Amino acid sequence: MFKEDQMDKANKMHSHWDARCKKSFSKFPPRKERCTTVSDLPIKSIYTPEDIKEMDFAEDIGYPGFYPYTRGVQPTMYKGRLWTMRMFAGFGSAKDTNERFKYLVQQGQTGLSTAFDMPTLMGYDTGSTRAKGECGKCGVAIDTLADMEQLFDGLPVDKITTSMTINPPAAIIWAMYIAAAEKRGIPRAKLGGTIQNDMLKEFIAQKTFMCPPEESVRVVVDTIEFGAKEVPKWNTVSISGYHIREAGATAAQELAFTLYDGITYVEESIKRGLDVDAFAPRLSFFFNAHIDFFEEIAKYRAARRMWARFMKERFKATDPRSMLLRFHTQTAGCSLTAQQPYNNVVRTTTEALSAVLGGTQSLHTNSLDEVLALPTEHSVTIALRTQQILAEEIGVTNTIDPLGGSYFVEALTNKIEEEAMAYIDKMDDMGGMLAAIDNNYPQKEIADSAYRFQNQYDSGEQIMVGANKYETEDKVAVPLLEINQELENQQIEKLGRIKENRDNKLVDSSIDRLKEACAKDQNVMPYLLDCANTYCTLQEMCDAFRDVFGIYRDPGIF
């Protein structure tokens, strides 16, 4: 990147500076012996041309919208269109959440994002023995198409994109969404949105699983295939590092395991006979914005460059859209503290800023009370306003990739890429992600990092203000959202009425046909649409999966 004589001058300056530092430190010793990121990555006192001298501007950095996309996936980035402000919302009944959605749209939110309750996420109906006490607690309860119709009632789903955080029953929830839209006369080809549908990271980190890994991936590929043919504007998988990071991974581990999950979906889809360029443009990503500001920016930049190269070199994609790593970001829940909860607004702000400087396509900002419960309307408004301030007040959207070319940020981008590549090479040697999961490899690596962080937190090496430093005795009470305890019974009654009024013969035959499709390796999506339209319940469809594919149980390693 630099001429030889420039480098010589720089290096001479560096030794002068070094000598001055030694003198200074003899009076005021270094504040910390080790300076690391939150991921325990050592950081030097200063970065200089020396650290990026091997880089080639055109090949490694370049322009936004051009391979390898280090600086952003679109040529205009936020100059043309801001990121989508997408607040994750869902609680109580479909009606409760529908009201919250309408409120958020009214406040200027530009996309919807749905949180489901635990029974829905795990494929159980309200009222199932495994679902007691959980209805509507951490998301909205969806049992049948009727709930889905109510959830999006009156919302312009042909114009607004909808993200749905759902995994084992992703294909089922997607079928319900398509069915509900088509009942309103909106064709599936017009629907835009995302289902998370990333089963691999469930086994690695989020632990919402139902069937074994191989069968789970098969259903994911069914949705990729169906989407490519019938719902072309839909992102069929949101390949997610968020949960990997929340489970305790480092930034490099988050990046490596996420990209490897992506590689696996691409490989499996190609094995299905799909052309890489027919489906890869609809793969999207989802990353965490953790508390270490520069490490996160470097991670997003490295992610784009690595994915572009994998797609081009490993999978021989030719459509540039296949090479774009488009991603959603959520600020880090695990960085928030229950102690002095108002401080969380500040944490979320800097995390969101890192996502913006890293070029995210959409963003959820956590609310200050999310460490305690689902957010209230008041706290979620502050979180949304945080994004609006970043977008429209502070000037960071005036220029694209403002940190590109920074010695530190470029060097850190390279470093994180290098660490992530080492993991990827290792998993290649293991025989891929399914084999690695079988060996509990990513699970153990993450558990080690989580334990390391906890010990550093306990020893005061990693600081969380208000939790292990600057603690106060007085408790700050924040008002919390309460979920109606009667909801569970009301939802059970509603489900009972639907079961009485539907054509139960048709339900049985639809479920039988679904099972047959599962067993015969036919794409399950058309059968799920039939089931959804006959008001089969979520659990009835999931039980069909469980019957044919079997059940995965947590190996419980620690």
Place this chain on the structure above:
Amino acid sequence: MSKRKIRILVAKPGLDGHDRGARIIARAFRDAGFEVVYTGLHQTPEEIVAAALQEDVDMIGMSSLAGAHLYLFQRTLDLLKEKGVEDIILTGGGIFPEEDIEKLIDMGTKAIFMPGTPLDEIIKWVRDNIEPRKGL
């Protein structure tokens, strides 16, 4: 005769998959010299109490982070009573609103550890409060 080691069941009730805390605690207990059994995820209170009996534990440490704690803790305590093993101490950790902590203690949970509690503090609490159960 030397005293037998304290035996702990780390348990994850309900459907929520947030097991970072449970697994860290399990590892810390093991490193502290306790005998640890971890149930793995997605256990019903019935399964947890059955495991506690089968493993002859002195204490259950239950982790819950998705809002269903009041039901799950009460049900576990009821089952311990029903099986005549009220001397198995129930403790817990996770994300609970302030007023729910009191409710959990009132129903018979011996201690609740909130996020941010140093591991050493929890280990010390176990050493000070848990005795190997008699008659085993």
